[in-house]
Amino acid sequence: MGLIADILGFVFGSQRNVLRETAEVFRENAETGAVRAHEVRIAALGQFGSEFQRPAKGWFDRFMDGLNRLPRPMLALGTLALMVSALSDPVWFAARMQGLALVPEPMWWLLGVIVSFYFGARHQVKAQEFQHGLAASMARVPQAVENIAALDRLRADSPAAAATGTDAAARLQATAADANPALEAWKARRG
Template identity: 60%
Template sequence: MGMIVDLLSLMFGNGRNGLRETVEVFRENSEAGAQRGAQMRTEALTQLGAEFARPSPGLFDRVMDAVNRLPRPALALGTLGLFVAAMVDPLWFAARMQGLTLVPEPLWWLLGVIVSFYFGARYQVKHQSFQREIATTLTRIPQVMDNLAALGRMRGEAPGAADTRGDAQLALSSTRSEPNPALAEWRAKRG
Protein backbone atom coordinates (compact mmCIF):
# COMPACT_ATOMS: atom_id res chain seq x y z
CA MET A 1 0.00 0.00 0.00
CA GLY A 2 2.84 2.41 0.79
CA MET A 3 4.32 1.78 -2.68
CA ILE A 4 1.03 2.73 -4.36
CA VAL A 5 0.84 5.91 -2.26
CA ASP A 6 4.45 6.74 -3.20
CA LEU A 7 3.71 6.10 -6.89
CA LEU A 8 0.57 8.29 -6.79
CA SER A 9 2.36 11.08 -4.92
CA LEU A 10 5.14 10.90 -7.52
CA MET A 11 2.58 11.14 -10.34
CA PHE A 12 0.28 13.76 -8.80
CA GLY A 13 2.71 15.49 -6.45
CA ASN A 14 2.52 16.18 -2.75
CA GLY A 15 -0.56 18.36 -2.43
CA ARG A 16 -0.14 19.48 -6.06
CA ASN A 17 -1.38 18.07 -9.29
CA GLY A 18 1.82 16.97 -11.04
CA LEU A 19 -0.08 15.55 -14.02
CA ARG A 20 -1.86 18.86 -14.60
CA GLU A 21 1.38 20.81 -14.25
CA THR A 22 3.06 18.48 -16.76
CA VAL A 23 0.25 18.87 -19.26
CA GLU A 24 0.36 22.67 -18.86
CA VAL A 25 3.94 22.60 -20.09
CA PHE A 26 2.62 21.47 -23.49
CA ARG A 27 -0.86 23.04 -23.52
CA GLU A 28 -2.03 26.31 -21.97
CA ASN A 29 -4.63 26.16 -19.24
CA SER A 30 -7.66 27.56 -21.10
CA GLU A 31 -9.33 29.06 -18.05
CA ALA A 32 -6.16 30.78 -16.85
CA GLY A 33 -5.48 32.01 -20.40
CA ALA A 34 -8.99 33.48 -20.66
CA GLN A 35 -8.54 35.22 -17.30
CA ARG A 36 -5.18 36.66 -18.39
CA GLY A 37 -6.72 37.80 -21.69
CA ALA A 38 -9.67 39.48 -19.97
CA GLN A 39 -7.36 41.21 -17.51
CA MET A 40 -5.09 42.37 -20.35
CA ARG A 41 -8.04 43.78 -22.33
CA THR A 42 -9.41 45.55 -19.25
CA GLU A 43 -6.04 47.11 -18.47
CA ALA A 44 -5.54 48.15 -22.11
CA LEU A 45 -8.97 49.80 -22.22
CA THR A 46 -8.31 51.54 -18.90
CA GLN A 47 -4.99 52.86 -20.21
CA LEU A 48 -6.59 53.97 -23.49
CA GLY A 49 -9.37 55.75 -21.59
CA ALA A 50 -6.80 57.50 -19.36
CA GLU A 51 -4.85 58.72 -22.39
CA PHE A 52 -7.89 60.43 -23.85
CA ALA A 53 -9.39 61.74 -20.61
CA ARG A 54 -9.48 65.49 -20.36
CA PRO A 55 -11.20 67.90 -18.02
CA SER A 56 -14.32 69.73 -19.15
CA PRO A 57 -13.44 72.77 -21.26
CA GLY A 58 -13.38 76.23 -19.70
CA LEU A 59 -14.90 79.43 -21.06
CA PHE A 60 -11.88 80.22 -23.26
CA ASP A 61 -11.94 76.74 -24.82
CA ARG A 62 -15.67 76.97 -25.52
CA VAL A 63 -15.26 80.43 -27.13
CA MET A 64 -12.37 79.17 -29.29
CA ASP A 65 -14.43 76.16 -30.34
CA ALA A 66 -17.23 78.51 -31.37
CA VAL A 67 -14.78 80.68 -33.37
CA ASN A 68 -13.37 77.55 -35.01
CA ARG A 69 -16.86 76.59 -36.14
CA LEU A 70 -17.40 79.85 -38.04
CA PRO A 71 -15.24 79.47 -41.21
CA ARG A 72 -17.01 76.47 -42.74
CA PRO A 73 -20.52 77.89 -42.49
CA ALA A 74 -19.17 81.29 -43.62
CA LEU A 75 -17.55 79.70 -46.70
CA ALA A 76 -20.67 77.70 -47.52
CA LEU A 77 -23.06 80.62 -47.03
CA GLY A 78 -20.67 82.99 -48.86
CA THR A 79 -20.60 80.67 -51.87
CA LEU A 80 -24.40 80.46 -51.90
CA GLY A 81 -24.47 84.25 -51.58
CA LEU A 82 -22.29 84.54 -54.69
CA PHE A 83 -24.80 82.44 -56.64
CA VAL A 84 -27.65 84.65 -55.43
CA ALA A 85 -25.67 87.81 -56.31
CA ALA A 86 -24.96 86.45 -59.80
CA MET A 87 -28.69 85.97 -60.37
CA VAL A 88 -29.83 89.23 -58.77
CA ASP A 89 -27.24 91.62 -60.27
CA PRO A 90 -25.12 89.95 -62.97
CA LEU A 91 -23.17 93.17 -63.74
CA TRP A 92 -22.17 93.67 -60.12
CA PHE A 93 -21.13 90.01 -59.91
CA ALA A 94 -19.12 90.23 -63.15
CA ALA A 95 -17.27 93.31 -61.88
CA ARG A 96 -16.28 91.45 -58.67
CA MET A 97 -15.14 88.40 -60.60
CA GLN A 98 -13.01 90.64 -62.85
CA GLY A 99 -11.34 91.91 -59.68
CA LEU A 100 -10.54 88.31 -58.70
CA THR A 101 -8.73 87.79 -62.01
CA LEU A 102 -6.22 90.44 -60.90
CA VAL A 103 -5.20 88.44 -57.80
CA PRO A 104 -1.66 87.05 -58.42
CA GLU A 105 -1.21 83.26 -58.54
CA PRO A 106 1.12 83.06 -55.47
CA LEU A 107 -1.67 84.63 -53.39
CA TRP A 108 -4.08 81.92 -54.60
CA TRP A 109 -1.52 79.30 -53.54
CA LEU A 110 -1.20 80.94 -50.12
CA LEU A 111 -4.99 80.97 -49.72
CA GLY A 112 -5.08 77.28 -50.66
CA VAL A 113 -2.40 76.45 -48.08
CA ILE A 114 -4.18 78.38 -45.31
CA VAL A 115 -7.54 76.76 -46.05
CA SER A 116 -5.92 73.31 -46.29
CA PHE A 117 -4.12 73.72 -42.98
CA TYR A 118 -7.25 75.04 -41.29
CA PHE A 119 -9.46 72.19 -42.44
CA GLY A 120 -6.70 69.61 -41.90
CA ALA A 121 -6.15 70.78 -38.33
CA ARG A 122 -9.89 70.82 -37.72
CA TYR A 123 -10.12 67.29 -39.05
CA GLN A 124 -7.31 66.22 -36.70
CA VAL A 125 -9.09 67.72 -33.68
CA LYS A 126 -12.38 66.05 -34.62
CA HIS A 127 -10.62 62.72 -35.23
CA GLN A 128 -8.96 62.81 -31.79
CA SER A 129 -12.28 63.71 -30.19
CA PHE A 130 -13.86 60.75 -31.98
CA GLN A 131 -11.09 58.47 -30.69
CA ARG A 132 -11.75 59.71 -27.15
CA GLU A 133 -15.44 58.92 -27.51
CA ILE A 134 -14.64 55.42 -28.78
CA ALA A 135 -12.29 54.82 -25.83
CA THR A 136 -15.00 55.95 -23.41
CA THR A 137 -17.52 53.66 -25.08
CA LEU A 138 -15.14 50.70 -25.01
CA THR A 139 -14.58 51.09 -21.27
CA ARG A 140 -18.32 50.49 -20.80
CA ILE A 141 -18.29 47.10 -22.57
CA PRO A 142 -17.74 44.94 -19.45
CA GLN A 143 -20.63 46.66 -17.65
CA VAL A 144 -22.90 46.22 -20.69
CA MET A 145 -21.94 42.54 -20.97
CA ASP A 146 -22.73 42.02 -17.26
CA ASN A 147 -26.10 43.76 -17.73
CA LEU A 148 -26.89 41.59 -20.77
CA ALA A 149 -25.97 38.44 -18.83
CA ALA A 150 -28.24 39.53 -15.96
CA LEU A 151 -31.07 40.17 -18.40
CA GLY A 152 -30.48 36.77 -20.01
CA ARG A 153 -30.78 35.08 -16.62
CA MET A 154 -34.15 36.78 -16.14
CA ARG A 155 -35.58 35.22 -19.30
CA GLY A 156 -37.83 32.20 -18.93
CA GLU A 157 -35.87 30.27 -21.59
CA ALA A 158 -32.66 30.13 -19.52
CA PRO A 159 -31.74 26.66 -18.21
CA GLY A 160 -33.02 26.22 -14.67
CA ALA A 161 -35.50 29.11 -14.92
CA ALA A 162 -38.36 26.81 -13.84
CA ASP A 163 -36.37 25.30 -10.97
CA THR A 164 -38.43 25.40 -7.79
CA ARG A 165 -35.28 25.63 -5.64
CA GLY A 166 -36.68 23.22 -3.02
CA ASP A 167 -40.02 25.03 -2.56
CA ALA A 168 -42.48 22.16 -1.99
CA GLN A 169 -45.64 24.21 -2.61
CA LEU A 170 -44.27 25.56 -5.89
CA ALA A 171 -43.20 22.07 -7.00
CA LEU A 172 -46.66 20.65 -6.26
CA SER A 173 -48.46 23.50 -8.02
CA SER A 174 -46.27 23.10 -11.08
CA THR A 175 -47.10 19.38 -11.41
CA ARG A 176 -50.85 19.71 -10.72
CA SER A 177 -52.81 19.21 -13.91
CA GLU A 178 -55.43 21.69 -14.98
CA PRO A 179 -58.60 20.66 -16.82
CA ASN A 180 -58.14 20.92 -20.58
CA PRO A 181 -61.48 21.59 -22.33
CA ALA A 182 -60.11 20.74 -25.78
CA LEU A 183 -58.76 17.40 -24.56
CA ALA A 184 -62.05 16.62 -22.80
CA GLU A 185 -64.00 17.40 -25.98
CA TRP A 186 -61.65 15.22 -28.04
CA ARG A 187 -62.02 12.32 -25.60
CA ALA A 188 -65.84 12.71 -25.72
CA LYS A 189 -65.84 12.52 -29.52
CA ARG A 190 -63.66 9.40 -29.54
CA GLY A 191 -65.41 7.47 -26.89
Template identity: 60%
Template sequence: MMGRFLNVVFGGERNVIRETVEVFRENADAGGARNAQVQGQAMGQYGEEFRAARSGGFDRFMDGLNRLPRPAMALGTLGLFISAMVSPLWFAQRMQGIALVPEPLWWLLGVIVSFYFGARHQMKSQEYHRGIVSAVQQVPRAVQNIEMIGGLRAESAGVADTGTDARLDAVAIKPDDNPALVAWKAAH
Protein backbone atom coordinates in the same frame (compact mmCIF):
# COMPACT_ATOMS: atom_id res chain seq x y z
CA MET B 1 40.83 38.87 -2.47
CA MET B 2 37.52 38.33 -4.30
CA GLY B 3 35.73 40.14 -1.49
CA ARG B 4 37.99 43.18 -1.88
CA PHE B 5 37.50 43.20 -5.63
CA LEU B 6 33.71 43.04 -5.30
CA ASN B 7 33.83 45.71 -2.59
CA VAL B 8 35.81 48.01 -4.90
CA VAL B 9 33.43 47.42 -7.83
CA PHE B 10 30.11 47.29 -5.97
CA GLY B 11 30.85 48.45 -2.43
CA GLY B 12 30.03 51.67 -0.67
CA GLU B 13 26.56 51.97 -2.26
CA ARG B 14 28.29 52.25 -5.66
CA ASN B 15 28.35 50.26 -8.86
CA VAL B 16 31.45 51.17 -10.88
CA ILE B 17 30.25 49.20 -13.90
CA ARG B 18 26.91 51.01 -13.96
CA GLU B 19 28.57 54.38 -13.47
CA THR B 20 31.01 53.67 -16.31
CA VAL B 21 28.24 52.57 -18.69
CA GLU B 22 26.19 55.66 -17.83
CA VAL B 23 29.01 57.80 -19.21
CA PHE B 24 28.28 56.33 -22.66
CA ARG B 25 24.58 55.49 -22.39
CA GLU B 26 21.76 57.19 -20.49
CA ASN B 27 20.17 55.28 -17.64
CA ALA B 28 16.72 54.45 -19.05
CA ASP B 29 14.99 54.61 -15.64
CA ALA B 30 16.49 57.97 -14.76
CA GLY B 31 15.79 59.29 -18.28
CA GLY B 32 12.18 58.13 -18.08
CA ALA B 33 11.77 59.81 -14.70
CA ARG B 34 13.21 63.07 -16.07
CA ASN B 35 10.94 62.89 -19.15
CA ALA B 36 7.89 62.26 -16.96
CA GLN B 37 8.79 65.23 -14.78
CA VAL B 38 9.28 67.51 -17.80
CA GLN B 39 6.02 66.36 -19.37
CA GLY B 40 4.18 66.81 -16.08
CA GLN B 41 5.48 70.35 -15.76
CA ALA B 42 4.53 71.15 -19.36
CA MET B 43 1.03 69.77 -18.89
CA GLY B 44 0.67 71.69 -15.65
CA GLN B 45 1.69 74.91 -17.38
CA TYR B 46 -0.70 74.17 -20.24
CA GLY B 47 -3.52 73.51 -17.78
CA GLU B 48 -2.83 76.76 -15.93
CA GLU B 49 -3.35 78.66 -19.16
CA PHE B 50 -6.93 77.42 -19.36
CA ARG B 51 -7.67 77.72 -15.63
CA ALA B 52 -7.22 81.46 -15.67
CA ALA B 53 -10.44 83.41 -15.58
CA ARG B 54 -11.08 84.84 -19.01
CA SER B 55 -13.66 87.43 -18.19
CA GLY B 56 -12.08 90.41 -19.93
CA GLY B 57 -13.67 91.98 -22.96
CA PHE B 58 -10.62 91.32 -25.12
CA ASP B 59 -10.66 87.59 -24.26
CA ARG B 60 -14.36 87.32 -25.10
CA PHE B 61 -13.79 89.23 -28.35
CA MET B 62 -10.91 86.92 -29.37
CA ASP B 63 -12.93 83.80 -28.51
CA GLY B 64 -15.75 85.09 -30.69
CA LEU B 65 -13.34 85.98 -33.49
CA ASN B 66 -11.85 82.47 -33.40
CA ARG B 67 -15.32 81.00 -33.92
CA LEU B 68 -16.10 83.08 -37.02
CA PRO B 69 -14.13 81.54 -39.95
CA ARG B 70 -15.98 78.23 -40.36
CA PRO B 71 -19.50 79.68 -40.26
CA ALA B 72 -18.43 82.65 -42.40
CA MET B 73 -16.99 80.36 -45.08
CA ALA B 74 -20.03 78.07 -45.06
CA LEU B 75 -22.52 80.93 -45.17
CA GLY B 76 -20.43 82.77 -47.77
CA THR B 77 -20.46 79.71 -50.05
CA LEU B 78 -24.22 79.39 -49.67
CA GLY B 79 -24.51 83.10 -50.40
CA LEU B 80 -22.57 82.63 -53.64
CA PHE B 81 -24.98 79.93 -54.79
CA ILE B 82 -27.98 82.09 -53.92
CA SER B 83 -26.50 85.15 -55.66
CA ALA B 84 -25.83 83.04 -58.79
CA MET B 85 -29.52 82.14 -58.91
CA VAL B 86 -30.89 85.58 -58.02
CA SER B 87 -28.61 87.73 -60.17
CA PRO B 88 -26.55 85.73 -62.67
CA LEU B 89 -25.01 88.85 -64.28
CA TRP B 90 -23.86 90.27 -60.92
CA PHE B 91 -22.42 86.85 -60.02
CA ALA B 92 -20.63 86.54 -63.40
CA GLN B 93 -19.02 89.96 -62.91
CA ARG B 94 -17.69 88.93 -59.47
CA MET B 95 -16.37 85.62 -60.79
CA GLN B 96 -14.49 87.46 -63.55
CA GLY B 97 -12.80 89.48 -60.82
CA ILE B 98 -11.86 86.29 -58.94
CA ALA B 99 -10.40 84.89 -62.19
CA LEU B 100 -7.84 87.73 -62.07
CA VAL B 101 -6.45 86.65 -58.68
CA PRO B 102 -2.84 85.46 -59.21
CA GLU B 103 -2.05 81.78 -58.59
CA PRO B 104 0.41 82.38 -55.69
CA LEU B 105 -2.39 84.11 -53.80
CA TRP B 106 -4.61 81.05 -54.31
CA TRP B 107 -1.80 78.88 -52.95
CA LEU B 108 -1.48 81.13 -49.90
CA LEU B 109 -5.23 80.96 -49.29
CA GLY B 110 -5.07 77.17 -49.62
CA VAL B 111 -2.26 76.95 -47.06
CA ILE B 112 -4.10 79.17 -44.59
CA VAL B 113 -7.35 77.24 -44.92
CA SER B 114 -5.51 73.89 -44.77
CA PHE B 115 -3.71 74.83 -41.58
CA TYR B 116 -6.85 76.20 -39.98
CA PHE B 117 -9.06 73.25 -40.83
CA GLY B 118 -6.21 70.72 -40.58
CA ALA B 119 -5.56 71.61 -36.95
CA ARG B 120 -9.26 71.31 -36.20
CA HIS B 121 -9.43 67.99 -38.04
CA GLN B 122 -6.48 66.64 -36.05
CA MET B 123 -8.07 67.70 -32.76
CA LYS B 124 -11.41 66.10 -33.69
CA SER B 125 -9.63 62.97 -34.93
CA GLN B 126 -7.84 62.58 -31.60
CA GLU B 127 -11.13 63.05 -29.72
CA TYR B 128 -12.71 60.43 -32.00
CA HIS B 129 -9.93 57.91 -31.28
CA ARG B 130 -10.24 58.53 -27.53
CA GLY B 131 -13.97 57.92 -27.84
CA ILE B 132 -13.38 54.64 -29.69
CA VAL B 133 -10.94 53.45 -27.01
CA SER B 134 -13.47 54.33 -24.32
CA ALA B 135 -16.25 52.51 -26.18
CA VAL B 136 -14.10 49.42 -26.72
CA GLN B 137 -13.37 49.33 -23.00
CA GLN B 138 -17.14 49.24 -22.37
CA VAL B 139 -17.75 46.22 -24.67
CA PRO B 140 -17.25 43.42 -22.12
CA ARG B 141 -19.68 45.04 -19.68
CA ALA B 142 -22.21 45.67 -22.47
CA VAL B 143 -22.01 42.03 -23.63
CA GLN B 144 -22.53 40.87 -20.06
CA ASN B 145 -25.55 43.18 -19.68
CA ILE B 146 -27.05 42.01 -22.99
CA GLU B 147 -26.71 38.37 -21.96
CA MET B 148 -28.29 39.10 -18.58
CA ILE B 149 -31.21 41.00 -20.17
CA GLY B 150 -31.67 38.23 -22.76
CA GLY B 151 -32.03 35.72 -19.95
CA LEU B 152 -34.94 37.73 -18.53
CA ARG B 153 -37.21 37.27 -21.56
CA ALA B 154 -40.53 35.54 -20.90
CA GLU B 155 -39.91 32.98 -23.66
CA SER B 156 -36.52 32.02 -22.20
CA ALA B 157 -36.64 28.49 -20.80
CA GLY B 158 -36.87 28.43 -17.02
CA VAL B 159 -37.01 32.18 -16.55
CA ALA B 160 -39.95 31.88 -14.13
CA ASP B 161 -38.74 28.66 -12.53
CA THR B 162 -38.93 28.88 -8.76
CA GLY B 163 -36.40 26.08 -8.32
CA THR B 164 -36.60 24.19 -5.05
CA ASP B 165 -37.98 27.13 -3.05
CA ALA B 166 -41.41 25.89 -1.82
CA ARG B 167 -42.32 29.28 -0.33
CA LEU B 168 -41.71 31.03 -3.67
CA ASP B 169 -43.69 28.26 -5.38
CA ALA B 170 -46.68 28.94 -3.09
CA VAL B 171 -46.49 32.70 -3.64
CA ALA B 172 -46.36 32.20 -7.43
CA ILE B 173 -49.60 30.20 -7.59
CA LYS B 174 -51.55 32.19 -4.98
CA PRO B 175 -54.18 34.38 -6.65
CA ASP B 176 -53.84 38.05 -5.85
CA ASP B 177 -56.42 40.80 -5.75
CA ASN B 178 -56.87 42.64 -9.00
CA PRO B 179 -59.14 45.69 -8.49
CA ALA B 180 -59.59 46.18 -12.25
CA LEU B 181 -60.73 42.57 -12.70
CA VAL B 182 -63.10 42.83 -9.74
CA ALA B 183 -64.62 46.02 -11.20
CA TRP B 184 -64.98 44.41 -14.63
CA LYS B 185 -66.71 41.33 -13.16
CA ALA B 186 -69.08 43.57 -11.22
CA ALA B 187 -69.97 45.51 -14.36
CA HIS B 188 -70.74 42.37 -16.38
Protein backbone atom coordinates in the same frame (compact mmCIF):
# COMPACT_ATOMS: atom_id res chain seq x y z
CA MET C 1 3.47 29.14 33.10
CA GLY C 2 6.22 31.62 32.37
CA LEU C 3 7.73 29.43 29.67
CA ILE C 4 4.37 29.04 27.88
CA ALA C 5 3.75 32.80 28.14
CA ASP C 6 7.22 33.47 26.73
CA ILE C 7 6.64 31.09 23.79
CA LEU C 8 3.18 32.54 23.08
CA GLY C 9 4.59 36.04 23.43
CA PHE C 10 7.34 35.18 20.96
CA VAL C 11 4.89 33.68 18.44
CA PHE C 12 1.97 36.10 18.82
CA GLY C 13 3.23 39.00 20.88
CA SER C 14 4.67 42.46 20.25
CA GLN C 15 2.25 43.24 17.38
CA ARG C 16 3.79 40.48 15.25
CA ASN C 17 2.59 37.07 14.21
CA VAL C 18 5.56 34.87 13.40
CA LEU C 19 3.38 32.06 12.04
CA ARG C 20 1.56 34.38 9.67
CA GLU C 21 4.79 36.06 8.56
CA THR C 22 6.43 32.67 7.96
CA ALA C 23 3.42 31.40 5.98
CA GLU C 24 3.46 34.57 3.86
CA VAL C 25 6.97 33.70 2.72
CA PHE C 26 5.53 30.67 0.91
CA ARG C 27 2.02 31.90 0.05
CA GLU C 28 0.80 35.45 -0.51
CA ASN C 29 -1.76 36.82 1.90
CA ALA C 30 -4.91 36.97 -0.23
CA GLU C 31 -6.31 40.03 1.52
CA THR C 32 -3.18 42.16 1.20
CA GLY C 33 -2.74 40.94 -2.39
CA ALA C 34 -6.28 42.06 -3.19
CA VAL C 35 -5.61 45.44 -1.56
CA ARG C 36 -2.44 45.89 -3.63
CA ALA C 37 -4.24 44.88 -6.84
CA HIS C 38 -7.05 47.31 -6.02
CA GLU C 39 -4.58 50.12 -5.46
CA VAL C 40 -2.88 49.36 -8.78
CA ARG C 41 -6.23 49.42 -10.60
CA ILE C 42 -7.25 52.69 -8.96
CA ALA C 43 -3.91 54.27 -9.87
CA ALA C 44 -4.20 53.09 -13.49
CA LEU C 45 -7.77 54.37 -13.80
CA GLY C 46 -6.71 57.68 -12.28
CA GLN C 47 -3.91 57.97 -14.81
CA PHE C 48 -6.24 57.10 -17.71
CA GLY C 49 -8.83 59.56 -16.43
CA SER C 50 -6.30 62.38 -16.15
CA GLU C 51 -5.42 61.95 -19.83
CA PHE C 52 -8.97 62.78 -20.88
CA GLN C 53 -9.64 65.72 -18.58
CA ARG C 54 -9.59 69.21 -19.97
CA PRO C 55 -8.48 72.16 -17.91
CA ALA C 56 -10.99 74.85 -17.01
CA LYS C 57 -11.25 77.43 -19.76
CA GLY C 58 -11.11 81.17 -19.23
CA TRP C 59 -12.98 83.85 -21.18
CA PHE C 60 -10.17 84.17 -23.77
CA ASP C 61 -10.17 80.42 -24.49
CA ARG C 62 -13.95 80.43 -24.89
CA PHE C 63 -13.73 83.48 -27.19
CA MET C 64 -11.07 81.78 -29.34
CA ASP C 65 -13.11 78.58 -29.52
CA GLY C 66 -16.07 80.63 -30.74
CA LEU C 67 -13.85 82.41 -33.27
CA ASN C 68 -12.49 79.08 -34.50
CA ARG C 69 -16.03 77.90 -35.17
CA LEU C 70 -16.76 80.75 -37.58
CA PRO C 71 -14.82 79.87 -40.79
CA ARG C 72 -16.81 76.81 -41.82
CA PRO C 73 -20.25 78.41 -41.52
CA MET C 74 -18.91 81.62 -43.10
CA LEU C 75 -17.52 79.67 -46.08
CA ALA C 76 -20.79 77.77 -46.54
CA LEU C 77 -23.01 80.84 -46.15
CA GLY C 78 -20.67 82.93 -48.35
CA THR C 79 -20.92 80.37 -51.14
CA LEU C 80 -24.71 80.38 -50.87
CA ALA C 81 -24.70 84.20 -50.88
CA LEU C 82 -22.57 84.18 -54.07
CA MET C 83 -25.08 81.90 -55.76
CA VAL C 84 -28.00 84.10 -54.69
CA SER C 85 -26.17 87.23 -55.89
CA ALA C 86 -25.42 85.55 -59.24
CA LEU C 87 -29.13 84.90 -59.66
CA SER C 88 -30.35 88.27 -58.42
CA ASP C 89 -27.77 90.61 -60.10
CA PRO C 90 -25.69 88.81 -62.73
CA VAL C 91 -23.84 91.97 -63.80
CA TRP C 92 -22.69 92.74 -60.26
CA PHE C 93 -21.65 89.08 -59.80
CA ALA C 94 -19.74 89.04 -63.14
CA ALA C 95 -17.82 92.20 -62.12
CA ARG C 96 -16.75 90.53 -58.84
CA MET C 97 -15.69 87.35 -60.63
CA GLN C 98 -13.58 89.42 -63.05
CA GLY C 99 -11.84 90.86 -60.00
CA LEU C 100 -11.16 87.33 -58.72
CA ALA C 101 -9.76 86.39 -62.12
CA LEU C 102 -7.05 89.02 -61.59
CA VAL C 103 -5.78 87.37 -58.38
CA PRO C 104 -2.35 85.82 -59.13
CA GLU C 105 -2.00 82.03 -58.93
CA PRO C 106 0.45 82.05 -55.97
CA MET C 107 -2.21 83.82 -53.90
CA TRP C 108 -4.66 81.01 -54.72
CA TRP C 109 -2.05 78.46 -53.63
CA LEU C 110 -1.50 80.37 -50.39
CA LEU C 111 -5.24 80.49 -49.73
CA GLY C 112 -5.44 76.75 -50.45
CA VAL C 113 -2.63 76.02 -47.99
CA ILE C 114 -4.21 78.15 -45.26
CA VAL C 115 -7.62 76.53 -45.69
CA SER C 116 -6.05 73.06 -45.85
CA PHE C 117 -4.07 73.60 -42.66
CA TYR C 118 -7.11 75.00 -40.86
CA PHE C 119 -9.38 72.14 -41.83
CA GLY C 120 -6.60 69.57 -41.46
CA ALA C 121 -5.94 70.71 -37.89
CA ARG C 122 -9.65 70.72 -37.18
CA HIS C 123 -9.92 67.22 -38.61
CA GLN C 124 -7.11 66.04 -36.33
CA VAL C 125 -8.79 67.56 -33.27
CA LYS C 126 -12.07 65.87 -34.18
CA ALA C 127 -10.26 62.56 -34.76
CA GLN C 128 -8.67 62.79 -31.31
CA GLU C 129 -12.05 63.57 -29.74
CA PHE C 130 -13.43 60.54 -31.57
CA GLN C 131 -10.62 58.39 -30.13
CA HIS C 132 -11.40 59.65 -26.62
CA GLY C 133 -15.08 58.84 -27.13
CA LEU C 134 -14.15 55.42 -28.46
CA ALA C 135 -11.96 54.75 -25.42
CA ALA C 136 -14.82 55.76 -23.11
CA SER C 137 -17.17 53.43 -25.00
CA MET C 138 -14.71 50.56 -24.79
CA ALA C 139 -14.43 51.08 -21.05
CA ARG C 140 -18.18 50.44 -20.81
CA VAL C 141 -18.05 47.16 -22.82
CA PRO C 142 -17.67 44.77 -19.84
CA GLN C 143 -20.74 46.26 -18.15
CA ALA C 144 -22.72 45.99 -21.40
CA VAL C 145 -21.69 42.34 -21.81
CA GLU C 146 -22.81 41.60 -18.25
CA ASN C 147 -26.14 43.36 -18.87
CA ILE C 148 -26.72 41.41 -22.10
CA ALA C 149 -25.94 38.12 -20.32
CA ALA C 150 -28.37 39.03 -17.54
CA LEU C 151 -31.05 39.88 -20.10
CA ASP C 152 -30.44 36.60 -21.96
CA ARG C 153 -31.02 34.71 -18.73
CA LEU C 154 -34.43 36.41 -18.49
CA ARG C 155 -35.61 35.31 -21.94
CA ALA C 156 -38.83 33.36 -21.92
CA ASP C 157 -37.37 30.50 -23.97
CA SER C 158 -34.49 29.82 -21.57
CA PRO C 159 -35.08 26.85 -19.21
CA ALA C 160 -36.42 27.81 -15.78
CA ALA C 161 -36.42 31.53 -16.59
CA ALA C 162 -39.36 32.09 -14.25
CA ALA C 163 -38.00 29.82 -11.52
CA THR C 164 -36.96 31.54 -8.34
CA GLY C 165 -34.45 28.93 -7.26
CA THR C 166 -32.57 25.87 -8.39
CA ASP C 167 -35.59 23.63 -8.88
CA ALA C 168 -34.28 20.60 -10.77
CA ALA C 169 -37.79 19.36 -11.61
CA ALA C 170 -38.68 22.62 -13.38
CA ARG C 171 -35.46 22.53 -15.35
CA LEU C 172 -36.03 18.87 -16.40
CA GLN C 173 -39.64 19.58 -17.30
CA ALA C 174 -38.63 22.57 -19.44
CA THR C 175 -35.93 20.63 -21.28
CA ALA C 176 -37.77 17.28 -21.60
CA ALA C 177 -38.32 16.12 -25.17
CA ASP C 178 -41.87 16.23 -26.53
CA ALA C 179 -43.65 13.04 -27.48
CA ASN C 180 -42.56 11.81 -30.92
CA PRO C 181 -44.95 9.12 -32.25
CA ALA C 182 -42.72 8.26 -35.22
CA LEU C 183 -39.72 7.68 -32.94
CA GLU C 184 -41.80 5.54 -30.57
CA ALA C 185 -43.13 3.43 -33.50
CA TRP C 186 -39.58 2.94 -34.77
CA LYS C 187 -38.42 1.85 -31.31
CA ALA C 188 -41.35 -0.60 -31.06
CA ARG C 189 -40.45 -2.20 -34.41
CA ARG C 190 -36.79 -2.56 -33.44
CA GLY C 191 -37.22 -4.01 -30.10
